[in-house]
């Protein structure tokens with residue numbers, strides 16, 4: 247197929263590639279095929295490039311200057327147009343490329359921390375958790391905390407929350423705090439409970455639960471949602487230098503799986519400061535769209551000077567707020583309209599009052615800020631939608647693009663409200679495939695029809711932005727893509743997929759991981775599709791993810807990740 251560029255563009259291209267206009271003119275000549283290119287004058291040739299641009303979905307080649315796409319088309323035309331002696335060209339060798347992936351909901355510093363803390367993902371029993379925690383002790387200083395993350399009682403034979411006894415025996419002197427996979431519960435040992443001052447008579451804090459022994463009423467060590475802070479506030483806070491290291495380690499992990507932007511869902515003032523410093527120093531390889539957490543007083547301080555929008559070469563944006571309406575389904579903290587099917591009398595936990603959320607949203611909308619509210623259960627989703635409706639009633643002008651983070655369990659009658667109110671559903675396809683073995687027990691068959699209901703939302707006209715919620719799930723967007731299109735686990739189970747009618751097509755899934763993620767950050771005009779004038783945020787893969795067998799998606803590797811025209815990752 248041949249593409250002809252309009253003559254006006256030809257003129258612009260010819261002018262902009264005059265030698266004196268070329269960045270780096272006079273510098274040394276670079277070898278064709280050298281992947282380490284500067285942020286300008288890069289040409290990608292001979293690819294199978296899916297642009298996401300409905301007007302021109304497939305091209306072979308892309309010319310990039312100053313980080314921005316200047317031309318797309320067939321290799322011959324782009325090569326002839328774009329060539330200057332300074333340009334670096336990369337032969338994609340027929341590989342598949344597409345817009346760089348956006349993770350619309352991840353936790354960057356937390357991923358870095360998880361990468362260096364005790365990894366409890368996949369433990370087969372609480373005994374194994376205790377064993378791994380015990381192995382950590384000889385490496386610790388006197389009294390240092392044993393910290394870990396990733397256990398999931400749903401993976402164990404007994405399937406019930408653990409009791410701290412064995413952990414306390416294994417670690418009598420070191421306080422231990424081991425967080426559940428979803429980050430919404432954790433288990434403390436006796437030493438940690440003692441430091442936290444948690445005794446039999448300690449009341450449950452608002453929005454949290456101290457799990458207790460049904461006989462004695464004593465704490466079992468498991469703390470849910472707001473109760474977690476009874477312990478975590480005593481963990482010596484990590485210093486800024488450590489958080490910075492964690493962010494940089496996570497960044498490396500993310501670009502290696504093809505992510506070019508992350509919406510960091512809930513950051514405090516230290517992280518904001520670090521991101522600004524990294525950005526100024528040119529050390530952000532990935533774009534970060536920050537969502538600030540905190541109560542209204544904190545948020546007023548954070549946004550005292552309004553939103554932070556990046557300068558033309560900046561990578562850090564802060565114009566969004568993260569609120570939390572409830573807990574998570576795995577720990578039965580998600581707020582439901584009716585009782586948990588497997589825990590009569592329990593409807594989960596609402597972690598913020600409607601009035602408080604409304605006050606935050608009204609303030610944010612008036613300040614030109616976005617709000618993304620964590621809502622998992624159908625009650626929390628309804629409350630959040632009610633608040634959004636009230637806060638935007640009668641409003642004119644551009645949409646504030648309010649978001650619901652997770653939107654996991656929806657009452658069927660609330661699904662159409664997303665499109666009607668212009669609310670973005672920020673969802674994580676891998677949550678579905680991680681939760682599917684037990685979601686039915688928590689919810690019962692009837693409520694499953696509104697759970698992880700991507701297709702229903704898309705069909706209603708809503709915009710879905712996909713993410714992973716890493717480190718709760720893997721940061722690999724291709725795992726999310728696989729979950730979105732197959733609704734199967736990595737062993738291909740269940741055969742036929744779980745509630746398959748809710749799956750996405752591949753084109754839809756790519757959209758939710760690219761341009762709709764960009765939309766959720768007000769950036770669809772500058773990224774998410776590959777067309778002239780857009781940022782050159784591109785991922786090159788070793789397989790065509792629009793074509794290969796679903797199982798092959800899990801074996802697809804990133805060949806190169808390009809952010810703003812700079813190759814930030816390539817396979818060795």
Ligand SMILES: [Zn+2]
Nearest residue numbers: 351353511715
């Ligand atoms: Zn999250």
